[in-house]
Amino acid sequence: MAQAPAAATSGATLGFEPGAALEAQALVRRFGATQALDGLSFTVGRGQLFGLVGADGAGKTTAIRALAGLISLDSGRALVLGRDPAQGRAAVRESLGLMPQQASLYPDLSVGENLRFFARLYCLPRALFHERSSRLLEITRLGPFLDRRADALSGGMYKKLALACALLHRPEVLLLDEPTNGVDPVSRRELWALLHELVHDGMTVLLSTPYMDEAERCHRVGFIHHGRLLLAGEPRALLAGLDDETYEVEGGEREQVDERLANLAEVHAASPAGSTLRIAVARGSGGTVGAALKPLAASLRPVAPNFEDLFLARVRQEAA
Amino acid sequence: MIARPRWTVQLRAVVRKEVRQTVRDRRIMFMLIIAPLLQTVVFGFAVDFQFDHVPTLVVGHDASAQSRQHIRRLLADGTLRDAGHTTELSEVQHKLQTGDAAAALILPAGLARDLAAQRPAEVQVILDGGDPNRAVVVAGAASRYFGETAEAMVKARLAARGIAPPPLIRATPRIWFNPSLKTPPFMIPGVMTILLVITTTLVTAMGLSREREMGTLEQVLVTPIRPVLLLIGKMTPFLVIGCFDVLLVLTAGVWIFGVPLHGSLLLVATGTVLYVLSTLGIGLLISTVSRTQQQAFLAGFLFAMPAILLSGVMTPIRAMPLWLQVVTFFNPVRYYIEVLRAVLLKGAGLVDVWWRLLALLGFGLTLLTVASLRFSKRVA
Numbered sequence: 001m002a003q004a005p006a007a008a009t010s011g012a013t014l015g016f017e018p019g020a021a022l023e024a025q026a027l028v029r030r031f032g033a034t035q036a037l038d039g040l041s042f043t044v045g046r047g048q049l050f051g052l053v054g055a056d057g058a059g060k061t062t063a064i065r066a067l068a069g070l071i072s073l074d075s076g077r078a079l080v081l082g083r084d085p086a087q088g089r090a091a092v093r094e095s096l097g098l099m100p101q102q103a104s105l106y107p108d109l110s111v112g113e114n115l116r117f118f119a120r121l122y123c124l125p126r127a128l129f130h131e132r133s134s135r136l137l138e139i140t141r142l143g144p145f146l147d148r149r150a151d152a153l154s155g156g157m158y159k160k161l162a163l164a165c166a167l168l169h170r171p172e173v174l175l176l177d178e179p180t181n182g183v184d185p186v187s188r189r190e191l192w193a194l195l196h197e198l199v200h201d202g203m204t205v206l207l208s209t210p211y212m213d214e215a216e217r218c219h220r221v222g223f224i225h226h227g228r229l230l231l232a233g234e235p236r237a238l239l240a241g242l243d244d245e246t247y248e249v250e251g252g253e254r255e256q257v258d259e260r261l262a263n264l265a266e267v268h269a270a271s272p273a274g275s276t277l278r279i280a281v282a283r284g285s286g287g288t289v290g291a292a293l294k295p296l297a298a299s300l301r302p303v304a305p306n307f308e309d310l311f312l313a314r315v316r317q318e319a320a
Numbered sequence: 321m322i323a324r325p326r327w328t329v330q331l332r333a334v335v336r337k338e339v340r341q342t343v344r345d346r347r348i349m350f351m352l353i354i355a356p357l358l359q360t361v362v363f364g365f366a367v368d369f370q371f372d373h374v375p376t377l378v379v380g381h382d383a384s385a386q387s388r389q390h391i392r393r394l395l396a397d398g399t400l401r402d403a404g405h406t407t408e409l410s411e412v413q414h415k416l417q418t419g420d421a422a423a424a425l426i427l428p429a430g431l432a433r434d435l436a437a438q439r440p441a442e443v444q445v446i447l448d449g450g451d452p453n454r455a456v457v458v459a460g461a462a463s464r465y466f467g468e469t470a471e472a473m474v475k476a477r478l479a480a481r482g483i484a485p486p487p488l489i490r491a492t493p494r495i496w497f498n499p500s501l502k503t504p505p506f507m508i509p510g511v512m513t514i515l516l517v518i519t520t521t522l523v524t525a526m527g528l529s530r531e532r533e534m535g536t537l538e539q540v541l542v543t544p545i546r547p548v549l550l551l552i553g554k555m556t557p558f559l560v561i562g563c564f565d566v567l568l569v570l571t572a573g574v575w576i577f578g579v580p581l582h583g584s585l586l587l588v589a590t591g592t593v594l595y596v597l598s599t600l601g602i603g604l605l606i607s608t609v610s611r612t613q614q615q616a617f618l619a620g621f622l623f624a625m626p627a628i629l630l631s632g633v634m635t636p637i638r639a640m641p642l643w644l645q646v647v648t649f650f651n652p653v654r655y656y657i658e659v660l661r662a663v664l665l666k667g668a669g670l671v672d673v674w675w676r677l678l679a680l681l682g683f684g685l686t687l688l689t690v691a692s693l694r695f696s697k698r699v700a
Contacts, residue, residue, distance in 0.1 A: 065538075068538075068542050069542070070538050070541065070542065090544040093542060093543055093544040094544055096542060097542075098538075098539070098542045100535060100538060100539065102535045103534060103535045103536075104534075104535045104536060104538065104539035105536065105539065106337065106341065106534070106536055107534065108341050108344050108345065109337065109340065109341065113337075113340065116333075117333055117336075117337050118539075118543065120329055120330065120332070120333030121330055121333055121334075121540065121543035121544065121545045122543055122544060123326045123329045123330065123544070165539070
């Protein structure tokens with residue numbers, strides 16, 4: 001199902017979709033001069049792993065906070081399992097887990113004390129708490145650090161503890177705000193493996209990330225830009241739907257190449273990736289662009305499109 | 321396992337967590353336990369409104385034995401202390417400026433001779449008005465002495481002529497409640513009042529702001545616990561610590577400074593709990609307008625300073641301009657200090673202070689309600 005842009009979502013059609021775990025319906029929120037959310041709409045089906053992808057300041061955190069019921073909205077509706085998270089009280093909260101982007105644990109309490117405290121807020125019986133926490137400590141490999149204060153944990157361990165705290169009550173829906181940000185590659189891989197396991201067991205997961213390459217690990221992704229959804233869908237289908245051809249520019253003087261490319265209307269996006277330059281050009285115009293670069297001793301090598309190409313192309317369309 | 325009501329599990333969790341964090345924070349522990357004792361001692365010893373041994377310079381232009389006798393008698397009761405003799409007025413100015421003397425007594429030349437010749441005489445007392453209280457005390461001591469001296473002279477002269485002295489009306493002060501007019505019995509209740517503002521208002525305001533600053537508040541608020549329960553759990557330990565501090569200061573006051581315990585301790589305890597409702601409410605209110613601990617701390621002081629100054633803890637409310645006196649009616653600190661002084665020093669009972677307790681209850685409930693509503697609204 002293609003996501004309708006916010007403008008097309010009229011108030012009359014707002015209603016909870018059965019089977020959806022999370023629903024953002026034309027969310028609008030302004031903080032002073034910043035329009036954090038500008039009609040953001042998307043739906044996450046039950047048991048899905050949904051990735052909210054966007055640059056810093058795109059509105060990802062605000063969207064997640066709105067879904068968690070932590071901020072009020074200027075207009076629009078956020079629904080968790082069909083209920084308003086800000087009003088739903090205990091019923092919604094029991095079914096929701098949140099791992100915020102910034103620190104969220106008590107720095108002066110130990111790993112074990114943090115876990116126990118949050119377990120008690122969910123009124124987890126003691127036996128169940130022991131069972132779940134030992135399992136979570138095993139998965140996150142935090143067991144040996146049970147008595148370490150949270151503020152003495154490394155960035156990755158801290159995130160894992162935060163995740164463990166959010167998972168203690170086995171929420172039906174898990175919201176993760178940039179869980180992989182500031183986490184080393186190994187922990188990052190472990191985290192993804194854990195998320196896939198949770199989803200496999202039936203949990204609905206919504207996560208935000210600024211990393212385009214993480215988009216393909218999700219069942220569905222939504223690209224968010226300036227508080228609105230640019231596009232959403234299955235990662236493969238989205239990539240297949242990219243109109244542009246993508247190339248890597250090889251050789252040539254970078255400045256000259258840049259200048260030449262900037263003057264070609266066919267070139268839709270150019271992004272330096274390390275020592276190479278990646279470009280997206282209009283379908284069928286690869287030959288023209290290649291010919292234009294020839295005098296500069298540069299050539300084009302076709303590459304598979306990725307999410308960054310897709311995102312940049314869509315942002316450009318939006319701007320046009 | 322017996323299932324306890326959910327809210328008690330949650331409340332206990334918050335209280336336990338709060339206690340654990342407080343115990344681990346040395347600065348807070350210092351503020352809560354050591355600072356009260358230090359304050360008691362410092363206020364008890366250092367804040368003394370009694371003026372003894374005020375250094376007084378004697379400017380003797382009159383060298384008669386009679387003048388010397390006046391000076392000796394005047395200094396004898398200990399209010400004034402001999403800070404040297406001089407005949408130079410310039411030295412008076414110098415010593416008053418440097419603070420070596422706080423008063424100067426000028427006995428004019430020919431004082432004894434004038435009196436013997438039945439001419440009126442004048443003794444000048446120069447006072448350092450920098451400290452108005454002290455100046456008043458010195459002036460009082462000097463005029464009392466010379467008044468009595470004049471009276472004795474009148475009597476002596478009438479007796480010499482064989483006339484009985486006329487009847488005099490004499491004011492006989494008899495001081496109740498604090499007969500030796502010691503400062504500590506007056507100040508210790510003040511210390512208790514000030515302390516509670518610090519332990520409850522400041523610590524609550526900072527504690528909640530810290531949760532906001534650390535991001536822990538949101539993590540707690542996505543759990544099923546109701547915000548009000550979180551607030552109660554966070555404030556409970558400080559209510560207990562506040563009451564403990566009161567007990568601590570009171571004990572120290574009784575033992576070290578001999579503060580009398582005339583009234584019912586139960587009444588003191590009731591007043592304390594009602595007062596703490598207000599101070600906690602203000603702390604909570606402050607936390608809803610502060611983003612950081614630092615802001616909360618500053619806001620706390622911004623409240624505490626005028627609240628204490630306008631409470632009558634330090635200076636009498638009657639000495640304030642009328643419009644300020646009206647303001648003090650909206651200050652819960654005022655009611656508590658009045659209850660404390662009345663009950664502790666004068667043995668006042670419930671019949672005497674009930675309306676003040678009622679005022680404290682009213683303030684407490686209003687402040688807590690408004691603050692909780694604001695808090696719940698801000699996080700939603």
